[in-house]
Amino acid sequence: MVTLRLMWGLLVLCVVAASPPRYARQAELDKYDNNNVDLDLNVDADDAYDYYDAIDEPQIEIGTLGPDEDIDPSHGASLEEEEEEENVEHEEQEERRTVEGREHKELPRKPQLIPSGSGESGTLMGPSAQGGMATCMLCTCLVGSVYCDDLKLDRVPPLSKETTHFYARYNKIARISKSDFANLNKLKKIDLTSNGISRIDDDAFFGLPALEELILRENSIRQLPALPPSMTLIDACHNQLGNTGIQREAFKDMPGLLYLYLTDNNIDHIPVPLPDSLRSLHLQNNNIQMMHEDTFCNPHDLNYIRNALEDVRLDGNPINLSRTPQAYICLPRIPIGALI
Known part of the structure; x- marks a missing residue:
């Protein structure tokens, strides 16, 4: 019994010794509760962080953007400043228009010939007419050709020494003087068709060494002036040469x-002698009544043939070509005209 009791007591003591003291267990429980509270707080904090993290994703913060490089810095100017700038620009434009309009009015549209009696016959108003530059402002100049058609000119304008062709058709030129074409050594052609020319100085064209073509159609010329030997074409149709208007x-x-x-032209004869080079002779609508045997041919040389002269017009004249067949026997073609 005693032994049994001792064993029981030892067992109780071992059990008591093995079990932790109460205060320690309480402390552990308290610690455990505190840990739970901290754990809950930590969990809530994490949840809160994740929530705000999801909401506050990277976003542009208003009011912190830098200025756009393409935007004008002065765009933010006030309305009054913009209106003032527009007014200044408008005033500048009006001033430019006024100046341009004044210049346009001051410059002549076309240079005009100085009226007769002004002291400088044949010069042009406006810029200096040296070398015919002012004429090229009035007329049309293309290289060496000068075109002054239908400009109501009453005289020949000054021409450059380089002029080779001159056209002044359909104007009101009444006279050609010797100074109009003086020293124009390169001038090859003159066309004065349909002016009011009634007088030409006898030496107006003779001093032109290169002149080849002279056209004086539809004027009132009574006397054909002397012409240089370089001529290839002479056209004086529709004038008033009459019986004495052509020199011998x-x-x-x-x-x-x-x-x-x-x-x-109301001429009454064929103006012989004619050069052998002549190809075309137009004398229609005149007053030619007769033709001689030596007008075109050589009655002393029956073998003489004038091959170049293929175009002879005598129609509109009171002449009977059949009466003088020997006069054109040397021609390649019979002249055109009345045969009866």
């Missing part, structure tokens, strides 16, 4: 003359 042997010394047109 006027075309004899023109070895290169090809075309001679004298239609509608």
Whole structure:
């Protein structure tokens, strides 16, 4: 019994010794509770962080953007400043228009010939007319050609020494003086068709060494002036040359003359002698009544043939070509005209 009791007591003591003291267990429980509270707090904090983290994703913060490089810094100017700038710009534009309008009014549209009696005949108003520059402002100049058609000119304008062709058709030129074409050594052609020319100085064209073509159609010329030997074409149709308007042997010394047109001039004879180079002779609508045997041919040389002269017009004249067949036997073609 005693032994049994001792064993029981030892067992109780071992059990008591093995079990932790109460205060320690309480402390552990308290610690455990505190840990639970901390754990709950930690969990809530994490949840809160995750929530705000999901909401506050990277976003542009208003009011912190830098200025756009493409935007004008002065864009933010006030309305009054913008209106002031517009007014200044408008005033500048109006001032420029005023100046341009004044200049436009001050410059002449076209240079005009100075009226007769002004002291400088044949010069042009406006810029200096040296070398015919002012003429090129009035007329049209293309290289060496000067076109002054239908400009109501009453005289020949000053021409450059380099002029080779001159056209002044359909104007009101009444006279050609010797100074109009003086020193124009390169001038090859003059066309004065349909003016009011009634007088030409006798030496107005003779001093032109290169002149080849002269056209004086539809004027009131009574006397054909002397012409240089370089002529290839002479057209004086529709004038008033009459019986004495062509000088004697006027075309004899023109070895290169090809075309001679004298239609509608009331002339009464064929202006012989004619150069062998002549190809075309127009004398229609005149007052030619007869033709001689030596007008075109050589009655002393029956073998003489004038091959170049293929175009002879005598129609509109009171002449009977059948009466003088020997006069054109040397021609390649019979002249055009009445045969009865």
